[in-house]
Amino acid sequence: MAGTYGDLVDNGTFSNGTTGWWSGTPTMVSLAAPDNGLEASATTDAISLWDAPFGQDDITLRQGVLYTVSFTARASQAGTDLRLQIGLGAAPWTAALDKTVTLTTADTHFVFQFTSTLSTTAGQISFQMGQGTEVTVYLTEVCLTCSTxxxxxxxxxxxxxxxxxxxxxxxxxxxxxxxxxxxxxxxxxxxxxxxxxxxxxxxxxxxxxxxxxxxxxxxxxxxxxxxxxxxxxxxxxxxxxxxxxxxxxxxxxxxxxxxxxxxxxxxxxxxxxxxxxxxxxxxxxxxxxxxxxxxxxxxxxxxxxxxxxxxxxxxxxxxxxxxxxxxxxxxxxxxxxxxxxxxxxxxxxxxxxxxxxxxxxxxxxxxxxxxxxxxxxxxxxxxxxxxxxxxxxxxxxxxxxxxxxxxxxxxxxxxxxxxxxxxxxxxxxxxxxxxxxxxxxxxx
Missing domain, CATH: 3.20.20.40 (1, 4-beta cellobiohydrolase)
Known part of the structure; x- marks a missing residue:
């Protein structure tokens, strides 16, 4: 059963490889976790952000509850956009949070808060990174909490x-x-x-x-x-x-x-x-x-x-x-x-x-x-x-x-x-x- 309290993301440090995380079409995005961190690589076939997604399902969200999501990321190319969405994991794909950050080649820690408009046990946290060039995003310390x-x-x-x-x-x-x-x-x-x-x-x-x-x-x-x-x-x-x-x-x-x-x-x-x-x-x-x-x-x-x-x-x-x-x-x-x-x-x-x-x-x-x-x-x-x-x-x-x-x-x-x-x-x-x-x- 999906967690309701505390850290809702499983294996957010990727110390257990890519266990618990999925990725999109293999010809557009691939995942590896060689050293307690995720390496998500997009190909030139991924033209738009949503062409190269990866994420985790079965996230419990409760309407009216304040959540905090945080993660540390960098990219192989400065100026790489990384889109974060938290919301429904199926149609109509309603988002409770939708944020796009621009990465540099140095690790940056990001923190966002949002009050969920959704009540679901089938939520999803996803990242999108396609930009028409070969690029690797390095991600770790992904955490989603709801202690309020x-x-x-x-x-x-x-x-x-x-x-x-x-x-x-x-x-x-x-x-x-x-x-x-x-x-x-x-x-x-x-x-x-x-x-x-x-x-x-x-x-x-x-x-x-x-x-x-x-x-x-x-x-x-x-x-x-x-x-x-x-x-x-x-x-x-x-x-x-x-x-x-x-x-x-x-x-x-x-x-x-x-x-x-x-x-x-x-x-x-x-x-x-x-x-x-x-x-x-x-x-x-x-x-x-x-x-x-x-x-x-x-x-x-x-x-x-x-x-x-x-x-x-x-x-x-x-x-x-x-x-x-x-x-x-x-x-x-x-x-x-x-x-x-x-x-x-x-x-x-x-x-x-x-x-x-x-x-x-x-x-x-x-x-x-x-x-x-x-x-x-x-x-x-x-x-x-x-x-x-x-x-x-x-x-x-x-x-x-x-x-x-x-x-x-x-x-x-x-x-x-x-x-x-x-x-x-x-x-x-x-x-x-x-x-x-x-x-x-x-x-x-």
Missing amino acids: VREGFYTDPDSNAMKWIDQNPQDPRAPLILKALARRPGARWFGDWTTDVRAEVDAYVTAAAAVGTLPIVVAYNMYNRDNGGESSGGARTPDAYRSWIDAFASGIGDRPALVIIEPDSLAQAEYLPTETARSERYSLVAHAARTLTTGPRVRAYLDGANAAWLKPSEMVGRLIKGGITATRGFAVGVANFDATDISCSYGQQVVTELANRGVAGARFVIDTSRNGHGAVDDNGQHVDYCNPAGRRLGVPSSVGVGGAEYLLWIKVPGDSDGQCGVAPPGTPAGVFSPYLAERLILGR
Whole structure:
């Protein structure tokens, strides 16, 4: 059966020769794959583009779904036209995408997006290249994906909660944590504990694409992270951080991902001790903003603190210095507890202030992972940020309300904020605690 999610093209790298690919009349076009790439050769008998076609059948397309197709190609003759069509594989041959590119003798990577007007399991991806002269097109990395927000968010199968459940299947808390928490889609955080960030991000995004859901990922490796607080650490030098971010972006590539950039880094920037350190912090966040948004399907958001921390005007100045113009917007309430309506109000105020300063169209997302009871305790006091009692899981990752683009589980529920609050001994920041998880589930 044809695939519905993830990469819909089989053998798009041609590592298995030409398996899965067909070609037109042999006297006009022939295919070979001698070295993990396709060589499609047209003869002088192929006068028009459609005289020398090749492609793949049994592609599933769904009406209204956003698709991305990408490929790398070059030609033996500069100026060679290559036509790409995706659509019905039989009469009336209706196309959902029809693009013609002009190739040079150097490899060029092409990326196109389209919303399908067709619903079919008999779709086709085809390339056409006839031009009346002998020419060879070299093609590889053909990829057609359909991971979109409409398909839902990815659930991390290897989260700290799932690891604990796997290791403690007989614990009486395990069924509750599995049902209420571990099976919910949320973010995967990457930081200085990540051994090979490019490879690990690549594997995570690939797994999400394979099931057609959107991965939520957090870049959390800032130089002098958390200004030496509970979550201190991060890259050892500014240059190391830039290289790490470059590798992070490379791991995503042209696949879809929703990226939260460096929680707390901008909000904490003005607390750094010197002007040099402050300027460096803004420069590093801006580098992350520019680099992570080079992927054509990345939705990136700078961290925008929370409603009880900074005034909107203060946060806006930091967002602008951190390069928000390169991103889709900002995140509100990451790892905090403010109720959704309060976070929405704050987010809208930041959007308005950004527009007043010439940055129009910014969007925001809200971390709802632990805000089910809001951030005010029984005495009307705002709770501490670090493992406070009486909090509860919030709305699972979904489309937004009240002006928010999405409600997301960004902080991983059950992962400690540090050795503080109601956290039991031995649960520093980032360590999963079934005790904390159960309290969040039950609202204790």
